[in-house]
Amino acid sequence: MKPLYDLGVLPVRYRTGKGFKPHLSLTFNAEKTHTFAVDTTRSYHSPDSYLITHAHSDHHGKSAMLSEKAICSEETSRALEILYGKKYAGRTFKLGETIDIAGVHVRTYPTHHTIGSTAFFWENEVGTRILVTGDVKDAKDLPKCDLLVTEANYGDFDDPNCHFNDDIGTFREAVKEHDDIALGAYAFGKAQRAVHVLR
Numbered sequence: 001m002k003p004l005y006d007l008g009v010l011p012v013r014y015r016t017g018k019g020f021k022p023h024l025s026l027t028f029n030a031e032k033t034h035t036f037a038v039d040t041t042r043s044y045h046s047p048d049s050y051l052i053t054h055a056h057s058d059h060h061g062k063s064a065m066l067s068e069k070a071i072c073s074e075e076t077s078r079a080l081e082i083l084y085g086k087k088y089a090g091r092t093f094k095l096g097e098t099i100d101i102a103g104v105h106v107r108t109y110p111t112h113h114t115i116g117s118t119a120f121f122w123e124n125e126v127g128t129r130i131l132v133t134g135d136v137k138d139a140k141d142l143p144k145c146d147l148l149v150t151e152a153n154y155g156d157f158d159d160p161n162c163h164f165n166d167d168i169g170t171f172r173e174a175v176k177e178h179d180d181i182a183l184g185a186y187a188f189g190k191a192q193r194a195v196h197v198l199r
Contacts, residue, residue: 026149036132114135
């Protein structure tokens with residue numbers, strides 16, 4: 001396994017007045033030095049882009065969406081506008097497209113986590129294939145990479161105890177048995193999935 005320095009990538013977390021910013025930025029070379037901020041809040045450090053993987057609040061789109069340097073899927077931009085009542089200021093793309101970010105060709109892939117959730121994939125000047133996913137529900141469409149930046153929600157993929165299936169039957173039974181039921185769910189993603197199942 002190569003150290004990150006040999007891969008030509010440096011992960012960076014910037015400080016704010018209150019401590020460190022959430023998530024991280026990746027600095028790498030591709031003709032010139034670039035910095036892509038990943039699911040983090042805006043700051044006075046000016047990256048080349050704010051990559052927004054999806055619209056859940058722990059991925060900080062509420063802040064990043066106000067920057068012209070924000071980049072997310074069309075579906076994610078619409079969800080952010082609905083959730084926060086603000087105009088999305090950045091660029092959008094259709095899932096599966098290759099986009100140009102400051103001269104870097106970045107391919108987009110679905111992660112099947114929420115509507116429009118995206119993984120970003122690019123190669124730096126030393127040939128390192130970089131994949132940034134955010135949360136992943138199904139990795140079937142994701143490419144092989146040399147460096148993976150992801151959420152660590154599901155533990156060891158080889159451990160069958162870390163694989164979860166939607167329990168649709170139990171969900172339907174719970175709804176049928178109770179006149180009033182409250183379900184914990186993200187306002188975007190899980191709530192739409194529950195409505196879809198009920199319909």
